[in-house]
Amino acid sequence: MSRIAIIDADLVGRKRHRFPNLVCMKLSAHEKEQGNDVELKMNYEDLNQYDKVYLAKVFLDTPVPPEILEMKNVAYGGTGFFYDKAPKLPVAIEHHMPDYHLYDGFVNQQIAAGKRPKEFDEYLNSSIGYFTRGCFRHCPFCVNKNYNRVEAHSPLSEFLDGRRKVISLLDDNFFGYAGWKDLLLELRATGKPFKFKQGLDERLLTPEMCELLFTSKYAGDFTFAFDNIKDARLIERKIVMARQYTGKALKFYCFCGYDREGKWDAAFWTRDIFELLYRIEILVKYHCIPYVMRFYRYAESPWRGVYISIARWCNQPGFFKKMSLRQFAELNGEKSACYRYLAEFEKANPAAGYFFDLKF
DSSP: OOEEEEEEHHHHHOSOOOSOOHHHHHHHHHHHHTTOEEEEOOSSSSGGGSSEEEEEOSOTTOOOOGGGGGOTTEEEESHHHHGGGOOOOOHHHHTSOOOTTTTHHHHHHHHHTTOOGGGGHHHHHEEEEOSEEOOSSOOTTSTTTTOSSOEEOOOGGGTOOTTSSEEEEOOSOGGGSTTHHHHHHHHHHTOSOEEETTOBOGGGOOHHHHHHHHTSOBOSOEEEEOOOGGGHHHHHHHHHHHTTTOOSOEEEEEEESOOTTSOOOHHHHHHHHHHHHHHHHHHHHTTEEEEEEEOGGGGGSTTHHHHHHHHHHHTOHHHHTTOOHHHHHHHHOTTSHHHHHHHHHHHHOTTHHHHHTOOO
């Protein structure tokens, strides 16, 4: 029997991480099936005592000690290391039922320390997997940019644990798959609530999709993406259509900080913030909730603090629904960094004032 350590680098290296790593759970299940002793390790100490260490991460900016990657017993992978060039898992692991108990010790420890069980819903109550993989959009910033189409990946039986209350799907572009309807009907037939964690492609919505999706037993907010200002008219038409079928909350990931022209100059940073604010204005108009996602190079912007302030406002719906961005800054206080960032941007760009006063 071999001693196996599995390290979820995002869990170790990030302040908040509320979603288990699917690869780690599959690796754990596979190794346990081989009769090996598996441990979820929460640090990088004493790794020499293990026969094999698996290290995985999703996010590029998650820190990992570089010397760890040089160790002979360490195997590492994931988009956090290789982005769109991440090597695929062996078939026997990729299509293995996940070990949904890998994180039990971590979760129990956190709850014992005073954290609310609700914070660990995804660890405790979700069956997690992919029906489909891939996309055809070729967005230059996306880890899926090398795909040409959406492909079938796993049957539901491969990752469904009947004891778990919710089905959590990680599909890249579910409605881009030709067989989406059969899969959606299969989800509905389980009687379990389900959700698409990565968001859905609003641009593809049809009346049939809307009727089936919005009458399903869905878990949480319906989530889509609004990444490009050039899609504004199409997105707005699709929201109007969606609103014929549901009055429930619609959430939109709003990606920003990425220059498609590759310049990242002063003009881009100002334009990008205005385009983000314009997208937010459209979403507010239809009572949709933006969730701001920043490309890592936003930190290079002279308006870095403005990006942070907008994200803090939008990504906390309790604030976003009750006050304008200006009121949010005032709540932070006139001496706060948030207030100063917005005041400096408005002084340089007076037209921003209109957007700062928008309310949900």
